[in-house]
Amino acid sequence: MASSGWELAVNESGVLKGHEGAVLAVRFNGDGNYCLTCGKDRTLRLWNPHRGIHIKTYKSHAREVRDVHVTTDNAKLVSCGGDRQLFYWDVSSGRVIRKFRGHDSEVNSVKFNEYNAVVVSAGYDRSVRAFDCRSQSTEPIQIIDTFQDSVMSVHLTKTEIIAGCVDGTVRTFDIRMGRELVDQLGHPVNCISLSNDANCVLASCLDSTLRLLDRSTGELLQEYKGHKCKSYKMDCCLTNTDAHVVSGSEDGFIYFWDLVDASIVSSFRAHSSVVTSVSYHPKDVCMLTSSVDGTIKVWRK
């Protein structure tokens, strides 16, 4: 099925080494020139994955770092993790500008909004919280606590907050409409990812299934199976062309599915251990994967 002409980032082109212990997340920045990783060693690292250069290390977290996001202007970072706080960093100086408190327990995911003015975080405390970057206050400006279980992943569009929760729901909070849309998937949602056109949401469920939902109708468009995802927090994403679905697997494999017919286009062993995170370049055929084995790998066509 790989004959369909799609270019897939299946060839390893580089390994980024530096993290001690598991790497929990890897994220491209907005234009795909840099990437950020975070992990068990309580550090954030900034890399140039294309040249394989480690640029900077950000140390301040007291516990593991689970997620990181960078502003569109690459000036600020926000990271979260086990210490129940969000760290708001200055990229160039490497200093923590502010720490946002409010979560009662570990924070799983964090994102900036479009204008880099708000940080939205999802935590194990069954809540999604929004913090204002522009004010001095470290208290949340909005708490969404309709979740019934740990919120694993959060995504933002221009007008919505989308969060996947272990209670088996993907919830969309439409700020413009003042509505909450709850899509019950019936299975704990591990990670959500938006398609590049933002019309679909890909939800990785703990029944080893990825589910693609139409966001406007809530309709299940496709299910992708074959990988193993039962207990670890793992990322999934769509490729830059939205033609394929990518996910890691607990056995260290990477799986590519055809978006439409859900067939496995490619699968290969990428890491020796659980693939915790995948991040696809916004434009090019380039992918980053991170693993518990402490490595980050760069994949190209």
Next chain:
Amino acid sequence: MHQFGPDPWICGLVRIQPQKIRNPFRVTKLYPKPVSSKRTNGQLTKQRSFLFFFPVVSSLPSSISPIFALVASAPICTVSSPLSMADVDEEDYVYFGTPIEREEEISSRKRKAIAEPGTLRSLPPWKQEVTDEEGRRRFHGAFTGGYSAGYYNTVGSKEGWTPQTFTSSRKNRAEVKKQNIYSFLDEDDLKDIGGNTLETSMQYDTFGFTAAEFARKKAEEEQKKRPSAIPGPAPDEIVLPASSSIGMRLLMKMGWRQGHSIKDSNAESLSEIRREARKAFMALSSNKAEPDISEKDADGTDEFPDMSIDVLRNSENTPVYVLNPKQDMYGLGYDPFKHAPEFRDSKRLRESKSRETKRSKVHMGSLLSSNSKKYAPGFGIGALEELDAEDEDIYASGFDYEQTEVELEPSKAVSSSSGDRMLQLEHKKRGSLLGFKLASDSDYKLERFYPPAIPSNFRPIHKFGAPLDQTLKNYNSVPPPDAPPPENTNLRLLIEGSAAMVARCGKSIEDLYMEKSKTNPLFLFLKSGAEGYDYYVRKLWENKQKFVDNLKPAEKLTAENRGRILGERPLASTTSRVNDVSVKAREVINTQSSHGDTVTKPISLADLPDSAIKQFKHDPAKQERFELFLKEKYQGGLRASGTRSSTSTSTMSEADRARERLDFEAAAEAIEKGKQTIQISAPSTDHTKDLLGFGEDRFVSSTLIENSETKLEETNVVYPKREQFEWRPSPILCKRFDLIDPYMGKPPPVPRPRSKMDSLIFLPEIFKSSNKEDAKSPIGNSLEASKSGLKEAEAEPSASEADVAPTSPKNVERPVDLYKAIFSDDSDDDEADAGPALNQALNPVKSSEGANKTLNRLVAGDFLESLGKELGLEVPPGSIPGPSLNANTVSLPEEQKSCKGGDDRDNTPFPKVKETKSKDYGSTVDSSREKKRSHSKHHRRRSRTPDLDPDSGSDSDSHRRHRSRSKKRHDRRDRSRSRDSESSDEAYMNRKERRKKHHSRHHEHKKKDYGDKYSDKKRRS
């Protein structure tokens, strides 16, 4: 000699050198000086005299002269005329004024100052003294810090010349500053004044004086006309002391008389006067008197000296000040000839010439002949002035007369103005400027673009080859036969997926699939006749239908449709439709193809089984209303939403009506559903099944589903399921997202009492939504996993007791304890927090199947009735049609609001708050405990993330955490909105029951599972 006695005021003569008064107009300054007594010829005469300075400034602009001419024109009437200079002996001069100081005296200081530098030069610089020309020390250097002129080297005072700001406030009124003459004098001036005060004198007010004089003259003229006893000129003049301006007096003394223009015998001054006159003449050339002058003037210069006097005598007064009337069309102040003054003259000449044409006829001949065409006829200059080489020429600026001569041909000159016009006309005619010629052939050609030729067979109406509507209609009209899904689940899913894609993206995708089908046997179903083809066709149609339905409102977007899409609440036509909003909202939200909702298939009531319609047999009145409702609902296939309210009778309260309507809606929905309805509407143990099933689906865990083998047919809940709720973003969040707050300006949600009835009443809705989901979802049977989970849940009751027993040994209690559970005190809540007591208080409710059954019985029986009575609500004694769980979440925004509202329950106006509350607490605690379980699972899942620490995963740790967590949740639970707490307590309890069993069982399972993993992991690491 002095016949009249020398009045010192008038009879004195000023001895002034003739040179100095040669031009009396050039007075620039009159400087008053008090004059001390002077001794002349041994006589002491105390006189007040003036010292006149007449600095001769020969190059003053001539424009000044008219003014002084005016001064001079004022008549002076004094008696000084008898004095004549000739009579007075040199010795007998009486001196007016201070004699001019001798040069030595004046400049003694100055000389000193001049001299000193010479001496000072020898001094070192710091000892040298800087003085002004008056010899005063005026140095104000930065280092000496000493002397300054004026105010710090500016003007004399602090206020003088410095721009002042005017500030005036209500409190601090600015004073009106009065300026007087002293504020303009510096200290030197003041010193000079001495003790005298300054006054204004008419004498020097030439203009004011002139005005007064004019008035006097006027009066005199009147006097003349009037018959008077005393003949002759005005007696006033004799009587009144005449005063005249000093300039006039001076002129008089010089021989000037009133009514005469000032004239000197000197030729120079004469020419000057002539020039003035000429200018005046130019401006006032229409003056009748002038031709005479010009004639005389033009005659010759031989008799000039005498002539001039004559002329001046004849001209009473020199025309003084000539205002140039504005005659052109230029803007004010605009001077077109600013940079070319020569043309101004030529222009003016042309104009004046046209004016003069008549007049010039008189002497044109002579002029023309005498000037030998040197000057064009009709020149203003020619009228006044003859050619004189030495005479300074006003046109001396280099104007070339030859040019004008060319222009003004004698033939044309006759009617030059018309000639001008002719010329202009000619220019216009030629379309070019003067001096330009039209080109005979030009490169520029106007290009024209002609419209394209329209083919003869063109029709201005476009027809679409295959109209979209029609294809859509085809889909509507000819539904392919419903095909059973293929056995193979994968195939079915594939078919559904591809059908959806094809419906969405069009034929091209289908072709793509076709391509694929060549290589991939999976896509064989695309070929007609293959397995699954029928199903595919059917699915495709369905999807397209859906697509069309989605399209429709876009095509015909009426206000109503739009409102519905946007989730707006329609305007309530009557107040009775309280809950119509929620119903609407549910309709919109719940149904995927909700846009087709307005048109429903007409259902003939007769077709329906009796049991379906007669759902409210126990209450005939209600039954009647229900039937009416049904009729209205399906009136002509179109739902008449406006008339629905008429079903309610006036005796019912608003809330009752609303609830009943919801009941009806649910029942009607159920009827539509056909056979399912019957089951649902049957108020039997099926309820519990549904409830259990539903409770299950919310908390299904993946492992459960995977492990389950059995199937449950009826109560499968299909995923994904979409629900919609109200959510209130904080204003600051909206601001930060750059969005408009959807709830801007609206008050916070009104807290609504959460009575027990609310949850009961809205039960029917639930069925509807869930059933709809069943019917509609394209992947209806796909999720065996969930089904199996549910099935398991259903199968559980029998096994539950065994399962539950070990975890909660004390839970077997009497069913009567339900009451206790529901109406337990707050103290129980406290106990719940306290720990062990919790189990005792709550276990009966949550775990015993007996209690469950009792509950059902009670629901069916009179328990609710009694409760309803207690609450003051009307409760149907019999069946509660089809309870299910998610209705309140869907249909009750207000309900949600109330939940969101936090602790608002305390504010409830309803009387039975306490019961509700306590019961809620009961269930809440319950749920929290339940949560704890589910969480323990999730927690493990969470802690199984790669960051897992060996110790954090330990059971004791997690237990500890969960304990605290459960407590926390318990607290939060009350505050926070949660669907569970909204839903019916009974259902909730049922669910809990189920849940618990589930988890207790799978707990074990998972534990083992994870245990393996742990060990695995440890080994690996």
